[in-house]
Amino acid sequence: MSQNDLICYVGNEPATATCITCRRPICEEHTQMGQPFISLGDLGRAALQTPAMLFGPPLDEVPYCPTCREDLANRRTAEQMKLLAILLLLLALAGLGIYAFVT
Numbered sequence: 001m002s003q004n005d006l007i008c009y010v011g012n013e014p015a016t017a018t019c020i021t022c023r024r025p026i027c028e029e030h031t032q033m034g035q036p037f038i039s040l041g042d043l044g045r046a047a048l049q050t051p052a053m054l055f056g057p058p059l060d061e062v063p064y065c066p067t068c069r070e071d072l073a074n075r076r077t078a079e080q081m082k083l084l085a086i087l088l089l090l091l092a093l094a095g096l097g098i099y100a101f102v103t
């Protein structure tokens with residue numbers, strides 16, 4: 001076995017990929033493919049630069065280890081809650097605007 005043979009950090013099998021987040025080697029069985037994580041800030045910047053990106057095809061899935069995949073799900077939920085809060089705020093502002101306009 002050469003030094004280049006990477007071993008899955010979960011179960012010691014020969015690794016076929018490395019986790020996109022933590023760079024740990026993972027075997028096929030323990031690789032969990034998923035959409036790359038995009039934070040709300042990144043999404044906003046991307047939307048300003050290339051609005052077409054928001055309507056383009058979904059991004060290629062990337063390999064995650066089980067730990068990072070779980071972490072990713074949590075972070076995504078947090079971002080979705082933020083987005084919801086912003087939408088509610090905008091809705092409230094729009095409501096106030098309409099209220100001021102009709103009275």
Ligand SMILES: [Zn+2]
Nearest residue numbers: 019022065068
């Ligand atoms: Zn990882």
Ligand SMILES: [Zn+2]
Nearest residue numbers: 008011027030
């Ligand atoms: Zn494994």
